[in-house]
Amino acid sequence: AKSSGRDGYKIYQQIRPVKSVNKLTIIEEMRNGIETGEFILDYQPQYDLASGRIVGAEALVRWQHPQLGRLMPGEFIALAEESGLIVPLGRWVLREACRQNRAWQDAGRNPITISVNVSARQFRDAALISDVCAALEDTGMAAEFLELELTESLLVQNREQAVELMDAFRRIGIKLAIDDFGTGYSSLAALKNFPLTRLKIDRSFVRDLHVDESDRSIARAIISLGRELGLNVVAEGVETPEQQAFLASCRCDTVQGYQFGYPMDADTFGELPGMSRKP
Ligand code: C2E
Numbered sequence: 001a002k003s004s005g006r007d008g009y010k011i012y013q014q015i016r017p018v019k020s021v022n023k024l025t026i027i028e029e030m031r032n033g034i035e036t037g038e039f040i041l042d043y044q045p046q047y048d049l050a051s052g053r054i055v056g057a058e059a060l061v062r063w064q065h066p067q068l069g070r071l072m073p074g075e076f077i078a079l080a081e082e083s084g085l086i087v088p089l090g091r092w093v094l095r096e097a098c099r100q101n102r103a104w105q106d107a108g109r110n111p112i113t114i115s116v117n118v119s120a121r122q123f124r125d126a127a128l129i130s131d132v133c134a135a136l137e138d139t140g141m142a143a144e145f146l147e148l149e150l151t152e153s154l155l156v157q158n159r160e161q162a163v164e165l166m167d168a169f170r171r172i173g174i175k176l177a178i179d180d181f182g183t184g185y186s187s188l189a190a191l192k193n194f195p196l197t198r199l200k201i202d203r204s205f206v207r208d209l210h211v212d213e214s215d216r217s218i219a220r221a222i223i224s225l226g227r228e229l230g231l232n233v234v235a236e237g238v239e240t241p242e243q244q245a246f247l248a249s250c251r252c253d254t255v256q257g258y259q260f261g262y263p264m265d266a267d268t269f270g271e272l273p274g275m276s277r278k279p
């Protein structure tokens, strides 16, 4: 699975040199692919560090392209944003993630929170909240099991409107996480102003925890800040037992990364040992 994300750039190699014609082709194919069901979601488990229980899954979109094969988000999300197709694609992602989480619950699986990435363009879309409500209603998934992952840059672009929208999501019971926390320019202001439930420590701070003293300080500070503010803190990109041990020593709440599980298809995820309810 590690290598599938690394053969990454074939789509760019094809579109970049030949400029806009092929880019338009890809956009057209994407529009079509959204309608015909070429997109799929993988799920990566999130574990409670103290108990070892699975508490959540991040939904990650992939494009099963009929000619190019499986494309990773790094190869098409930017183009989806640029073209506006992220709005219908994101709508599909939300609905599919809710449907799948409800299906796991109906199958008697351990109830978990499903986290969905929301891009800036989607967040600015006036229909987002009604799309989310419709997805919950139609799938019968309870709002408390849905989390939206937002980025700092998205939030600072239009602060007041963002706060309003986030308040509305919180009133419904939806959880709100800041993704890639620490990489933006207004992390502390964001904590003060936005009605968040969770911080996701960016992978760049986790990667070198074993060698970099300042990364250790930053991670430790984010974790204690989250604790002071009553927020759940999740570390992403945890790849080694050393990173895990350090995060445990700081009492980080939740972990996600190759050390615990790669993104995987829904059936595989549903069969994870941690997904069967304890008697
Ligand atoms: P992200 O939200 O930061 O998601 C985490 C990325 O890190 C995922 O890459 C995941 O596979 C990868 N990852 C997880 N654990 C590890 C680890 O231990 N080590 C390393 N090196 N990487 C790890 P992926 O699936 O390629 O997604 C890349 C980005 O694409 C995501 O970054 C997110 O920004 C975006 N994305 C994915 N799905 C969606 C979606 O449905 N909607 C939107 N708007 N963006 C999405």
Ligand code: CA
Binding pocket: 058, 117, 149, 179
């Ligand atoms: Ca994310």
Ligand code: CA
Binding pocket: 179, 180, 200, 202, 203, 236
């Ligand atoms: Ca992230």
Ligand code: CA
Binding pocket: 180
């Ligand atoms: Ca990221």
